[in-house]
Amino acid sequence: MVITNSAEHTGPGPGRGPIALMLGHPDPATLATPEFRSAVAAATDAPDFYEGLQYGLDAGTRNLRELLQEKSSREQGLSIGPANLMLVSGATHAVDVLARLYAKPGGVVLVEAPTYPDTLHIFRDHQSELHAIPTDEGGLIVSALEERLAWLKAQGKLPSFLYTIPTFHNPRGSTMSEARRRALLEVADKHTLMIVEDDVYRDLSFNGPVPASCFALAQGHGQRVCSIGSFSKTLAPGLRLGWLVAPPDVIQTCMACGTTQMGGGASPFSAQVVAQYCRSGHWEPHIRRLRAIYAMRRDLMVAALERYMPAETTWTRPEGGFFVWLTLPSMPSTVRAGDVQQVAHEAGVAVAGGEAFFLDPHDGHQHLRLAYSYAAPGDLDAGIRTLAQVINGFMRSQ
Amino acid sequence: MVITNSAEHTGPGPGRGPIALMLGHPDPATLATPEFRSAVAAATDAPDFYEGLQYGLDAGTRNLRELLQEKSSREQGLSIGPANLMLVSGATHAVDVLARLYAKPGGVVLVEAPTYPDTLHIFRDHQSELHAIPTDEGGLIVSALEERLAWLKAQGKLPSFLYTIPTFHNPRGSTMSEARRRALLEVADKHTLMIVEDDVYRDLSFNGPVPASCFALAQGHGQRVCSIGSFSKTLAPGLRLGWLVAPPDVIQTCMACGTTQMGGGASPFSAQVVAQYCRSGHWEPHIRRLRAIYAMRRDLMVAALERYMPAETTWTRPEGGFFVWLTLPSMPSTVRAGDVQQVAHEAGVAVAGGEAFFLDPHDGHQHLRLAYSYAAPGDLDAGIRTLAQVINGFMRSQ
Numbered sequence: 001m002v003i004t005n006s007a008e009h010t011g012p013g014p015g016r017g018p019i020a021l022m023l024g025h026p027d028p029a030t031l032a033t034p035e036f037r038s039a040v041a042a043a044t045d046a047p048d049f050y051e052g053l054q055y056g057l058d059a060g061t062r063n064l065r066e067l068l069q070e071k072s073s074r075e076q077g078l079s080i081g082p083a084n085l086m087l088v089s090g091a092t093h094a095v096d097v098l099a100r101l102y103a104k105p106g107g108v109v110l111v112e113a114p115t116y117p118d119t120l121h122i123f124r125d126h127q128s129e130l131h132a133i134p135t136d137e138g139g140l141i142v143s144a145l146e147e148r149l150a151w152l153k154a155q156g157k158l159p160s161f162l163y164t165i166p167t168f169h170n171p172r173g174s175t176m177s178e179a180r181r182r183a184l185l186e187v188a189d190k191h192t193l194m195i196v197e198d199d200v201y202r203d204l205s206f207n208g209p210v211p212a213s214c215f216a217l218a219q220g221h222g223q224r225v226c227s228i229g230s231f232s233k234t235l236a237p238g239l240r241l242g243w244l245v246a247p248p249d250v251i252q253t254c255m256a257c258g259t260t261q262m263g264g265g266a267s268p269f270s271a272q273v274v275a276q277y278c279r280s281g282h283w284e285p286h287i288r289r290l291r292a293i294y295a296m297r298r299d300l301m302v303a304a305l306e307r308y309m310p311a312e313t314t315w316t317r318p319e320g321g322f323f324v325w326l327t328l329p330s331m332p333s334t335v336r337a338g339d340v341q342q343v344a345h346e347a348g349v350a351v352a353g354g355e356a357f358f359l360d361p362h363d364g365h366q367h368l369r370l371a372y373s374y375a376a377p378g379d380l381d382a383g384i385r386t387l388a389q390v391i392n393g394f395m396r397s398q
Numbered sequence: 399m400v401i402t403n404s405a406e407h408t409g410p411g412p413g414r415g416p417i418a419l420m421l422g423h424p425d426p427a428t429l430a431t432p433e434f435r436s437a438v439a440a441a442t443d444a445p446d447f448y449e450g451l452q453y454g455l456d457a458g459t460r461n462l463r464e465l466l467q468e469k470s471s472r473e474q475g476l477s478i479g480p481a482n483l484m485l486v487s488g489a490t491h492a493v494d495v496l497a498r499l500y501a502k503p504g505g506v507v508l509v510e511a512p513t514y515p516d517t518l519h520i521f522r523d524h525q526s527e528l529h530a531i532p533t534d535e536g537g538l539i540v541s542a543l544e545e546r547l548a549w550l551k552a553q554g555k556l557p558s559f560l561y562t563i564p565t566f567h568n569p570r571g572s573t574m575s576e577a578r579r580r581a582l583l584e585v586a587d588k589h590t591l592m593i594v595e596d597d598v599y600r601d602l603s604f605n606g607p608v609p610a611s612c613f614a615l616a617q618g619h620g621q622r623v624c625s626i627g628s629f630s631k632t633l634a635p636g637l638r639l640g641w642l643v644a645p646p647d648v649i650q651t652c653m654a655c656g657t658t659q660m661g662g663g664a665s666p667f668s669a670q671v672v673a674q675y676c677r678s679g680h681w682e683p684h685i686r687r688l689r690a691i692y693a694m695r696r697d698l699m700v701a702a703l704e705r706y707m708p709a710e711t712t713w714t715r716p717e718g719g720f721f722v723w724l725t726l727p728s729m730p731s732t733v734r735a736g737d738v739q740q741v742a743h744e745a746g747v748a749v750a751g752g753e754a755f756f757l758d759p760h761d762g763h764q765h766l767r768l769a770y771s772y773a774a775p776g777d778l779d780a781g782i783r784t785l786a787q788v789i790n791g792f793m794r795s796q
Contacts, residue, residue, distance in 0.1 A: 031451040032447045040438060041442065045435075049435075051636075053434075053635070054634070054635060055421075089638070092657050096656075096657050100523055119660065120656075122657060124656065125657075236452070236667070237453045237666075240638070240665055258516060262493070262517065263490035264635060269636045269637050269668050269671075270668070
């Protein structure tokens with residue numbers, strides 16, 4: 001992999017737009033690697049190339065499923081077979097199909113506060129009734145979940161599922177400990193609650209192994225856990241390719257969905273290329289390089305935050321993934337995220353205000369999500385410096 | 399394009415499965431052409447290759463949209479601009495997003511009888527209330543639509559849209575005349591009915607120009623028509639790529655959908671490759687060759703039907719697309735499609751029973767859909783001969 005200077009795509013300056021700390025996009029310099037280009041060429045020359053051009057199997061390209069079954073099983077000490085895994089067109093597709101088939105219109109879906117806003121959008125498109133469970137620096141607060149489940153039960157409501165991001169949370173950056181995951185599974189078992197685990201950042205750990213997935217911890221205990229993986233963070237989002245690991249009946253149901261039946265399996269053309277790439281042994285070394293790249297980016301952003309931010313501001317120091325979660329000063333009075341976002345944009349830095357990450361936008365007005373994944377590394381310092389100036393400006397004006 | 403013998407994928411024989419007259423898949427020999435392989439290589443080497451690997455624009459890859467705007471405008475005498483067209487991940491995606499956003503749960507959707515079964519599946523996944531409008535050899539019967547609309551209005555129900563396949567209908571093979579399309583638009587205007595026009599077979603005409611699309615005929619008249627196109631029939635379904643042409647407000651709404659916001663634009667990697675392929679001038683000559691190939695396949699199937707079928711059997715002779723629609727003998731008593739399908743499969747020929755194409759399966763039990771698009775050309779005669787033997791067998795046993 002060649003790490004080129006990606007400043008021409010993301011940096012500030014004439015005609016280049018603001019420094020992009022807003023988007024959870026992968027580093028552009030990591031996308032079109034020589035290894036990936038070679039895999040495209042090899043896949044195109046292979047005798048089975050036409051298979052990626054025809055309608056595909058409902059479960060997705062077999063070669064790639066087998067590679068993912070092997071990797072997931074090996075890394076998590078599981079025995080994931082063909083009945084447990086299907087390809088999806090990115091995590092988007094998995095969330096959408098589960099919402100469609102399990103949270104039928106008006107169904108109750110539990111989400112974390114904060115959570116990934118685009119999933120809220122999908123649940124709302126399906127007219128789900130949404131309830132938010134609070135989180136702390138260790139992720140979902142299990143006692144709060146249990147209280148909400150009891151309250152819903154008293155209303156005669158049975159939630160369709162909980163959507164959670166236990167590992168390198170978007171936007172908090174937090175990771176649930178194994179103990180907390182086990183407590184979550186116990187509560188889920190008691191209330192017959194299905195868990196949809198968005199685990200797309202799992203491979204991007206900066207400090208070694210992460211806790212086992214909820215899917216892995218649930219094995220042999222009967223709880224219903226669906227775990228979503230994706231090539232969007234560890235290879236390329238434009239491929240529209242991910243996978244769903246789930247109990248066999250859930251996989252069967254999702255494969256029988258109307259969109260799968262009509263369109264064939266997920267992204268067959270991309271899957272053919274990615275199977276070639278993985279078979280050539282390129283993916284896991286690439287993931288190891290990505291860990292180093294994003295750890296370096298995280299370090300650059302955290303160092304800049306320490307250098308420039310006013311003392312009243314706090315932030316997380318994530319151990320993996322793409323995001324820092326920043327809390328704005330509340331003294332003498334609260335600096336509002338929406339205001340900071342707007343003025344920062346005018347000053348050449350795009351950040352995500354916290355409002356969108358909560359069911360009740362009011363809960364997010366003291367937070368910003370800062371992505372260190374996408375902007376040119378050389379711009380992270382300048383971006384944070386400008387953002388700190390904007391925040392200081394609001395504090396002085398109070 | 400090299401036309402290879404595709405018998406190894408689709409023909410009968412040991413380990414090869416039945417002769418596939420069931421699936422509306424394109425001819426496998428037309429997929430992995432040298433021109434397409436060259437386009438993949440050129441796209442991979444191009445400096446903008448990384449754009450197809452990142453999250454894409456909500457409307458889809460700009461280059462490809464511009465090519466489609468130009469082609470649609472030129473062929474239909476329109477002026478389709480960026481506000482009228484977005485890329486989708488195949489017709490599936492377009493049908494799904496329109497069902498989700500315009501036929502909210504419980505919304506009323508009108509379909510044709512018969513219609514494409516996988517769309518029924520999608521509408522049912524969205525819990526739409528479905529009503530079927532009968533068709534004849536000229537397509538949708540407009541007076542029947544008007545009667546149903548009046549009846550629904552009396553019930554206080556306003557349909558979300560009509561889903562129609564006006565050109566080379568799946569499964570009937572029929573094409574609505576321009577006069578009938580205009581009559582449809584008049585009724586739609588009177589009842590403020592949105593029309594979703596599935597036009598994926600438009601380019602596969604065997605006898606020259608087809609009537610203008612409902613979208614084209616509606617221009618300047620204020621009717622709301624959405625027209626769906628696809629690369630699945632004229633390039634390769636595994637790419638998961640199509641387009642939606644619609645009024646600007648509909649395009650805006652579909653782009654703001656949760657799945658688009660979460661996943662980025664439709665299949666960016668495929669779109670980058672297809673843009674390169676089209677820009678090199680390969681697509682339109684390829685379409686012309688496909689017309690000749692599918693006309694030859696249609697001729698082979700129709701000749702076999704004339705040769706082998708009992709006199710009591712009738713069938714359509716489509717002017718384009720992939721399908722013959724066969725009506726089974728009703729004398730001395732009806733031969734049932736489900737029975738024929740099962741016995742034919744045991745005899746080595748897969749066909750689609752008519753039941754799945756109707757809201758009420760009973761309406762389809764006298765029909766079969768026969769796809770001439772996919773099986774090896776050399777197997778079409780043998781497949782129809784076997785099918786005729788099965789039908790004759792049922793007639794003799796009555």
